[in-house]
Amino acid sequence: SITLWDISIISPSLSLCLPAAQPISSKLHEGWWAYKDVVQGSFVPVPSFWGLVNSAWNLCAMGKRQSPIDIETSHMIFDPHLTPLRLNTGGRRMGGTMYNTGKHVSLRPDKAHLVNISGGPLGYSYRLEEVRLHFGSEDAQGSEHLLNGQGFPGEVQLIHYNQDLYANYSEAAKSPHGIAVVSIFIKLSENSNAFLNRMLNRDTITRINYKHDAFLLMGLNIADLYPDTTRYITYEGSITIPPCYETSTWILINKPVYVTQMQMHSLRLLSQNEPYKIFLSMSDNTRPTQPLLQRCIRTNINFSKQGRDCPNNRALQIDRWIDG
Numbered sequence: 662s663i664t665l666w667d668i669s670i671i672s673p674s675l676s677l678c679l680p681a682a683q684p685i686s687s688k689l690h691e692g693w694w695a696y697k698d699v700v701q702g703s704f705v706p707v708p709s710f711w712g713l714v715n716s717a718w719n720l721c722a723m724g725k726r727q728s729p730i731d732i733e734t735s736h737m738i739f740d741p742h743l744t745p746l747r748l749n750t751g752g753r754r755m756g757g758t759m760y761n762t763g764k765h766v767s768l769r770p771d772k773a774h775l776v777n778i779s780g781g782p783l784g785y786s787y788r789l790e791e792v793r794l795h796f797g798s799e800d801a802q803g804s805e806h807l808l809n810g811q812g813f814p815g816e817v818q819l820i821h822y823n824q825d826l827y828a829n830y831s832e833a834a835k836s837p838h839g840i841a842v843v844s845i846f847i848k849l850s851e852n853s854n855a856f857l858n859r860m861l862n863r864d865t866i867t868r869i870n871y872k873h874d875a876f877l878l879m880g881l882n883i884a885d886l887y888p889d890t891t892r893y894i895t896y897e898g899s900i901t902i903p904p905c906y907e908t909s910t911w912i913l914i915n916k917p918v919y920v921t922q923m924q925m926h927s928l929r930l931l932s933q934n935e936p937y938k939i940f941l942s943m944s945d946n947t948r949p950t951q952p953l954l955q956r957c958i959r960t961n962i963n964f965s966k967q968g969r970d971c972p973n974n975r976a977l978q979i980d981r982w983i984d985g
């Protein structure tokens with residue numbers, strides 16, 4: 662019988678036959694997944710295999726409420742009961758550590774500075790755990806969510822956990838109403854968003870060129886990251902990396918943030934690997950979109966065309982797509 666480590670000699674398509682009765686410790690293999698095929702080296706499961714290689718990740722293959730999705734604006738339902746999202750920083754700036762995790766650029770606020778969100782579609786208060794960047798190797802791709810089939814150069818995800826019900830992120834991630842992700846599309850422009858500029862200016866971003874590099878930032882104002890709008894789109898989905906738990910409320914802000922072409926270029930120069938290994942660009946760190954199935958996409962954007970019926974929600978009016 663083969664062990665999982667022997668897969669490196671089998672082509673990925675054959676590994677579909679992996680015996681499900683060979684569960685592997687999720688602890689040991691927590692990071693054993695990838696977005697793209699690795700040219701050299703051993704087999705690492707890409708998105709279509711995440712749900713097949715580890716029984717703890719079944720939802721990645723079998724889930725019915727997976728993320729990301731393609732937002733088809735014609736399917737959106739206007740819900741006038743959706744209030745604006747509330748951001749609470751306590752009026753203070755925060756410090757945080759920026760990491761190259763090998764898969765994402767990740768900024769984790771230090772524990773002394775609590776930032777939380779509530780309101781909107783959320784029934785609880787959610788504490789900011791991580792700001793994560795996804796981006797593409799080309800300008801036409803890089804966001805995880807799509808809008809009417811179109812990708813954006815990148816997507817910022819502000820990942821929060823339910824601090825009313827759960828002690829920490831790991832507990833919340835696998836529990837009902839555990840996670841709230843605010844998602845903001847990234848577009849290119851001459852000027853960049855003030856918050857992203859702190860992360861992506863050359864002096865800073867080049868400190869995390871390689872996997873496990875970390876760099877401390879101080880005096881950040883998370884409010885600077887939010888575009889100037891109260892409009893958003895929301896749906897119930899999953900976290901977009903294994904184990905794909907279906908515990909996330911997604912809130913997609915109806916305006917993008919901007920970075921410069923130079924900053925996007927710097928992101929593409931980040932390596933997934935340690936400095937002594939081959940350079941492998943981190944770009945295209947996106948999971949493909951997943952089927953919407955029975956879910957509703959709600960919005961507080963007031964369209965005036967008739968919407969279809971939505972379980973849990975009244976059907977309402979739809980009119981025009983307002984974008985900034």
Ligand SMILES: *[C@@H]1O[C@H](CO)[C@@H](O)[C@H](O)[C@H]1NC(C)=O
Pocket residue numbers: 749750751752774775776777786824
């Ligand atoms: C939300 O954040 C503010 C500012 O840091 C803090 O004062 C407040 O207690 C937090 N709310 C909860 C429910 O923890």
Ligand SMILES: *[C@@H]1O[C@H](CO)[C@@H](O)[C@H](O)[C@H]1NC(C)=O
Pocket residue numbers: 828829831832
């Ligand atoms: C998270 O909270 C749970 C429950 O209180 C605890 O058992 C676990 O050790 C905590 N995990 C971390 C990473 O702090």
Ligand SMILES: *[C@@H]1O[C@H](CO)[C@@H](O)[C@H](O)[C@H]1NC(C)=O
Pocket residue numbers: 741963964965978
């Ligand atoms: C939505 O827009 C329509 C048309 O402009 C307007 O008549 C209606 O009052 C609006 N509804 C809400 C809840 O704002």
